[in-house]
Amino acid sequence: MDDQTDQTRKPRADAIRNRERVLEAAKAVFSAGGPEASLEAVAKRAGVGIGTLYRHFPTREDLFEAVYRREVEQLSELAEQLKSAKDPVDALRRWLRSGVEFVATKKGMVAALALAVQSGSELHAFSFDRLTKATGSLLDRAVAAGEMRADISPEDLLRAFFGMCYIHDQPGWQSTALRLLDVFVDGLRVQPKSSPRGPAKTKSRATKRKR
Amino acid sequence: MDDQTDQTRKPRADAIRNRERVLEAAKAVFSAGGPEASLEAVAKRAGVGIGTLYRHFPTREDLFEAVYRREVEQLSELAEQLKSAKDPVDALRRWLRSGVEFVATKKGMVAALALAVQSGSELHAFSFDRLTKATGSLLDRAVAAGEMRADISPEDLLRAFFGMCYIHDQPGWQSTALRLLDVFVDGLRVQPKSSPRGPAKTKSRATKRKR
DNA sequence: TGTTAAGCGGAGGGTGCCTCCGTATCTTCC
DNA sequence: GGAAGATACGGAGGCACCCTCCGCTTAACA
Structure with missing residues (x-):
């Protein structure tokens, strides 16, 4: 440029x-x-x-910001890769699940990112934009394939995702978040006419809570 | 006890x-x-x-927690006082506005509280419960007076409130939040048949940004 | 009023923050 | 390849804050 x-x-x-x-x-x-x-x-x-x-x-913030940018970019790239997957719904689901893992492994990082986002809104704009685009591209593909309803925007999806990760300090949060995500993605799906509501096939419904 | x-x-x-x-x-x-x-x-x-x-x-957290508890209690008490106000809708509005002010003046406090809430979920439960009750009592009164729709729970209202304060780092956020709140409370109102939608009377629409 | 334990203050050892500058290394130009 | 100069490096050092520890003070109780 x-x-x-x-x-x-x-x-x-x-x-x-x-x-x-x-x-x-x-x-x-x-x-x-x-x-x-x-x-x-x-x-x-x-x-x-x-x-x-x-x-x-x-400054400490400068360092945060640099790390943050890179992480966001990495997530975006994952979306790029998933775009070539066969099943578009599954691709979206996988991406969201990676997001949960991202939040899970980073732990402290998340708090750091929150700080970074607070201080500089330019960075916030950048990352939100970036993630929105990534989500959007996966979402569009699923919609285009006729497998998902078309009235959900990438922003909505992102917000829902963040909402589900909001509890990331509770004990069993990760399995909960994954379950919620599954339900949500199922909800996004265009319902097949045969079954008014296919059972969400909850695998591992155990409410395993560790400590 | x-x-x-x-x-x-x-x-x-x-x-x-x-x-x-x-x-x-x-x-x-x-x-x-x-x-x-x-x-x-x-x-x-x-x-x-x-x-x-x-x-x-x-520990630092102990101190946070103590301060936090006290602040939440203070907000609750304000709700208690407002319950004796004449106009129940106005009382609710005033309480929510106080919430905005609370967030505004505390500034750093808010981040501290976020930290405190993260570390101990017992505290989180306590405060959420407390605020829910306070909101609920004001909401109920307005509903009982036939001035507000009855299908909104205190939890929903609280969530909406937090959502509106989420932007509390942006420059002109406070007037924005107050405006949003007004709109929201108007929306909660049972619509009088005569006017399909009374104009929200936006005072101070200036997008004054400082710094 | 005396006894006693609860409570007080702040010195001090440890750690992390950030700056500053003498030294080392890389790039460029011949 | 080598000299010159720009650029980057490392870590000592001064400062602020964290938290513990213990001798002194003071309120409660008899």
Whole structure:
């Protein structure tokens, strides 16, 4: 798009490498320890000095933001891949399930992201837009195939998804969320005329709660 | 209910006083500085030593929780008072507006509360229950007076309220939220047959954005 | 009024934040 | 290939905050 035609040198190789390392380490550390995690721990894990970390990401928020962007992009790419799956409804379902897993494994990350989203609304806009597009592309395909009702917007779907993940601190939340998602996707489905409402085939209906 | 009949001394007067002071100070400091605010600042503002603060509230979360409980109770009491107002619809509206103000003035507090709610679900249950009851009592009165539709539950109303405050980081959010609330309350109203929809009388429609 | 335990304050050791600057390394130009 | 200069690196150091610990103070009770 806009390559800087200023006579700026291209960035040094080690700088690029270090930036990458820090991002990788930050993702791991924040996932485990939440948004409060020590930046010095991040630097150590990345194998760089604390000064280097601060040069690349002057504030904690900058670092969050960078990690966040990357995660969102990754989710979007998954949607891209799923677009070539055979069954469009299943593709959508799989994507949403990945979203749950994303929330589950990131744990601390989620709180961090919430923080990041609070502080900068530009980032919020970016990610919402990105996820909406990803959802939309999967949704459209299912609708085009005549397998889903057409009156649900990607935004609605996203909101529903976030709503279902809202309980992500309760004990058995993950299986609950997955079950809700299944029900929801079933509801999105164009009902076959034969059965007014096909039973949702709840697999693992056990309300297994661990601690 | 259960006064301790054990032969325990009654708590010392200074202990009670100090606990109160710390709570007061914490409310102020967290409101201004958010959940990260220094506990030492809280102690200083309360005019007690840091050790005293930690004795009363061993962890940061304990302190949050105590402040939170008290705030929720205060909101509930406001509802109690409003129940004796003449116009039941107006009472409900006023209560909701107070909720917006609550969110607005507390600013940092809100993030803190979110944290507190995350960590302990018992607290969450308590506060949700409390607020639901408060909302319900106001809602019921309006419905009983024949001025509001009867098919909205207090929970729904609360959820809608939280949804409208969700944007509480955007610049002009407060006037937006108040406007949304007005519209919503109008919508709850039993429509008089004469006018199909009374205009919502948007006062201050300026989208004043500061910063 | 004396006894006693509950409560108080703040010093201090530990950790993390962030800045600053001498040193090391990469890029560019010859 | 080598010199020059820009760019990036690392980590010491000053500061703020966290939380514990313990000698001193003071309220409750007899």
